[in-house]
Amino acid sequence: MLFAPALVLLIVTTSAPLVYLLWTSLMRIDLTMPFLSGFAGAANYVKMGGDPRFWNSLLLTLIYTTTTVVLQVVLGLSLALLVMQIPRGQTVLRIAAILPIVLAPVVVGLFWRTLLLSPDFGLVDLVSHVLGFGSHAWLGDPQLALVSVIAIHTWQWTPFAFLVLLASLASLPPDVFEAARIDRANAWQRFRRITLPLLRPAIVIVVIMRTMIALSAFAAIFAATGGGPGTATEILNLYAYRTSFTEFNLGYGAALAVVLLAITLVISFLMFRMRRGR
Amino acid sequence: MSRGGSVSLRNIVKRHGSLTVLKGVDLDIRPGEFFALLGPSGSGKTTTLRILAGLESHDAGNVILDGRDVTGSEPGERDVAMVFQSYALYPHMSVYENIAFPLRMVKTPNSEIDRAVRESASRVKIAHLLERRPGQLSGGQQQRCALARAIVRKPRLFLLDEPLSNLDAKLRLETRVELRKLQRALDVTAVYVTHDQEEAMTIADRLAVFMEGNIVQVGTPDEVFRRPVSIEVATFLGNPPMNLIPARLAGREVAIDGHRLQLEIDYGVEREVLLGVQPSRIDVGAEGIPAQVDLVEHLGDSVIVDLELGTTRVRAKLPERTRLSEGANVHLRFDASDVHLFDPQTGQRVTA
């Protein structure tokens, strides 16, 4: 009826490119040397297996994703629990929480790169100096760079976890807690045995959503480090982009993207399965 | 108000997947009648009403309004008004706008709308609430608003889907009477769905009893109550419902536990039957079939006694002054004219 054309459009615009992507991944498209282009079969994938830069990006993706998601949930939950106890001033806190979320990730990345993480002038550097940790090349040092981009992502998205969990907490029925108090459960016990289990559905959903976003995070890292220094922050996402649009190796870039896609699908499938199982 | 509003349903069949919800429903409703569709949940009465309204499709059969086959017509084309169980008021409009809505949809001039809305509202006594929103009304007031919206366009058919079930008991009784008076005043055909048999019995001119997708009996409340056509119908009506006692029929006599009762006609056969008798028709006294009192409930204006007759539980409805103690041994009597005989296998009434 009304829905048919929209649905058709949807299916076409999302499935067709995927097919095209797969097809491209089987080709060798080199925009700098057009005469070398042609069908390559699985050559791109074979190449990937022996490509250390690929395995590096995979590892980085794993570290990046798990760390940011865990941090977001832990921090978000802690803050939500604490803020729950403050009846006044919730509006101000909510506004403070919303600002990072509505900003464009690319702007956040640039922000941090310049205003916060610059040696000597950045806010973070100043604070670290004051606290006695000295000045560092937050984005220039390979290890610190990874920490920094993780921090950036966590900074921007923890408020999301915070807001969702706060709303969830606020909707929990108070009588269950009263019953627990009558049963002489202390605060920690109440938290572990009542709050946490009741919050489980919300936490799971936050984990799923944030994982998906972390896997496809691009703009912030691109703005902050571009994937560097070297390949220190080059998650699979960025590797695929660089390969396709900086090195113009579209065939290989497509293959990398396909692998990322496959990983995302597998993880999302597993996560939904986990959710159903509850 | 023209004397239109005759309704006919011919062999309506409705399937829902592998389930047949309506198995061939036939019905004739006369103009100006207050007709009830009565039955337990899931028996198909609401589905039938919605098919009449055009809100649901059916797989076979015809719907005929005033002689015209409207089977394929849209709900808006049938000149039918409906009061939903949930009232379905438009929450973002005032009471006035809610009632005016059907008239606005057919581009009635504003002066005419104003007159009609005020008239409908005063008929159901909510004229003072016209500026409020549905959310600010009580349950009873919302119900009247739904009624007003339905009657404002003077439809030829008025459908009501359990409109009183969301009201508290006292309000239900009061509104019942008012509904009846309203229908009479408007002289419009009304089809009323309910699972409350007492409601149907008091409010309807005629009723149809639905059981599992079929109409099993049609008639006036009196007819259906006095001559239920099957055990299903008999045990559905009445509060408490009809008692069923295993008995043996022999020609003109029927015997319960050896005690014989003479009947009005000779059935000419010898067989096992289930004997039905209304609780209000049982006399408790010194003579008759022995039974033991189990439980006595005082209802204020009557007394319900649970008795054990052999292995059968029997309930009797007795005058308030009755004094019986639990455990007492008593005797039961009833008239031959109050006896109904049913076939234990088919559940149907046994005829001579």
Added chain:
Amino acid sequence: MKRSFARRFALAASAGMLLSVWGFPVLWALLTSFKTERDVLAYPPKIVFEPTLAAYRDVLFGASSIVPNLVSSIVLSLGATFLTLLVAVPAGYALARLELPAKRASGFYVLATQMLPPVGLIIPYYLVLQKVGLLDTYVGLIVIYLTFSLPFAIWLLVSYFEDIPREMEEAALLDRAGRFRTLWYVILPQVRGGIAVTTVFIFLNAWNEFLFAVVLGGNRVRPVTVAMFNFISVEQTRWASLAAGAMIAMGPVMLLGLIAQKHIVKGLTVGAVKGGGRR
């Protein structure tokens, strides 16, 4: 309930941390935008300084003014939002009312499209747009934006439409409203809140989009998110200008965030509750 001092302290500290860690950086950028370039590079940093609009003037009227980029962003975002709503509202309504088993499948499908990493789609999109000659055009980019905003909008709207009881529509149909007028007079006024939430999210996503804009855009279509890089070059970083540019570029979304904060929170939690919860 007695509040011990330690407890009050912990609470205040947490609230303080929230405000400072998440609110302060933005404040810092705001302050920086009013400094002169020299003041910015002062060490130790100046908290008290003489504010100036020099950075803003540079950003708006200077050689590399971001005003054309603002225009680009506005056209892209408004266009994408408007078209998305135009299609998604009736589609969401139809899908919500559909009885087909296909409904479950399509709902799931819609959700799945949200999870595809954009990098996967960008390569084919680039190649296709190039072939069709729609690279660096508003038409091309808006169409691409639609591919990710439509599923999301439909998914959100379906849940809002489903909250409206069916009987209300049936009452309207019996009142001779017809399908379209029922939608217009009865249903839409009630999903106004849901449509508002959806609009906010679609606009935010479109305005903040970077990857698609940078790859599929060019010299003509260059929203502010891409233009931000103007302020960083090999030679030097123009700090105050960057801060001013960021303030302007993010001005609309920050404003939207402040005005619509209740809507946004509602949208996030609705999305979280119903996301992945469709059985």
